[in-house]
């Protein structure tokens with residue numbers, strides 16, 4: 001597994017070693033000891049999986065009192081995945097990083113607690129699978145608008161994305177609660 005820190009260094013892009021043969025492929029997707037060495041001491045307690053159609057944008061979500069670190073990957077299709085630094089005292093507060101995750105590159109993104117997270121589906125469909133370091137707490141969840149003018153995220157979007165009601169009514173970044 002290769003670990004690469006992105007422009008926001010706490011966000012880490014992981015590239016697995018893929019063993020292909022005439023049957024298909026095999027890859028290890030997670031080793032606790034390797035992960036801790038490169039990303040820190042975290043335990044995962046909940047795994048999630050979602051499927052979305054092209055043009056759907058899920059996010060930008062975060063839990064404030066019960067922040068979740070997320071190790072995310074695409075098992076089918078292609079998405080543009082974004083993490084936004086919501087940590088008030090961070091030197092990269094309000095900055096974002098985005099990468100394409102797909103079933104070809106098989107890359108994974110570590111989004112630590114303290115970040116808002118979301119993705120936009122580029123392929124006809126995409127299946128998204130991820131591990132969380134804390135449990136889902138719906139009453140503690142916040143959604144920042146994907147098109148917030150201050151964040152100015154450069155999504156690779158042609159037309160208006162399809163959003164859930166929650167995301168359509170997301171908060172502006174400057175009105176959003178932050179991690180102190």
Ligand SMILES: Cc1cn([C@H]2C[C@H](O)[C@@H](COP(=O)(O)OP(=O)(O)O[C@H]3O[C@H](C)C(=O)[C@H](O)[C@H]3O)O2)c(=O)[nH]c1=O
Pocket residue numbers: 048050058059061062070117118119136164
């Ligand atoms: C997140 C979650 C949702 N749900 C239920 C609640 C709703 O009835 C249904 C869909 O939930 P929601 O619309 O919040 O799902 P997403 O829009 O994919 O939310 C996720 O989208 C972005 C990409 C994230 O990073 C978060 O992990 C998460 O917020 O699943 C659960 O039962 N458990 C959960 O952990």
